[in-house]
Amino acid sequence: MANRRDFLKAVPAAAGAAALIMQGVPGRALGMSDLAVDPDGNYLLQALPYDYAALEPHIDEQTMRLHHGKHHLGYVNGLNNALGKLKEAREKKDYSLIKHYSREAAFHGSGHLLHALFWQNMSPNGGGEPQGELAQALAKGFISFADFRDQFTAAAIQVEGSGWAVLVYEPVGQKLVVLQAEKHQNLTQWGAVPLLVVDVWEHAYYLKYQNRRGDFVKAFFNVINWSDVAQRFAKAKSEL
C-alpha cells in the first residue's frame, strides 16, 4: 500500500492539488470535467464519485485503491509529462521527438479519459437494465438488451492488449456500436471529441502530391472550413 511520501513522489507536477483532491470527501459525485485540471492546465486525478469499498462485493476495495490511486494516477502523470514535453518542443521549434510524445499523449490521455469514464460508469446503486431512450436504442441496435449484453461481454472477454470494451454513439449513422479498444492509444484519446482531422493515408493525396505529404498538409490549410470547426468546438463545450 502507498504511504503518503510514495504518493507525493509520484505526483511531481501537481502534488499539492492532486493530494488535496485524493483526500477529498468520498462519495461526492463529480462530473467528468469537475476539478479536471489545475490553474496551469495540468490534469488532476479526480476523486472517485463513491468510496473505495462502495462497489463491494462485486469489485473489491483493494483493487479499487490500486487501480485508481496507482494505475490511473500513472496515466495522469504520464499525460502531464507528455504535454509538457510537447510544449517544450513548440518553444524550441524542435519536433524530432513528435512521434514519441504524441504516442505518450495518446497512451496516457486515453488511459486517463477511459478511467475517468469507467469510474463514472459504475455506482453502488448500479445494475439492472437501462430505461427510456437508451433502452430503446439498445434494443434497436442489438435486437434486445440481452443481446447487447452478450456482445459487449464477448468483446470484453476476447479483446487483447491494454483492452477495453466500449459502447459508443456513432454520430453519422446515429447508431450505438460496441467496439474493442485493443491498444487504447491506437484511437488516441478516447473520450476526446474530434474537431479537425486530416486524412494522411496515401490514398488521400498520392495522385497529386506523391510522396510530398507536407505539401498536401500545407494545401489542406487552404481549404479548412473554420466555421465548421468552430461550431463543433462550441457544441462539444456546451454538451459535455
Ligand code: MN
Ligand atoms: Mn485500468
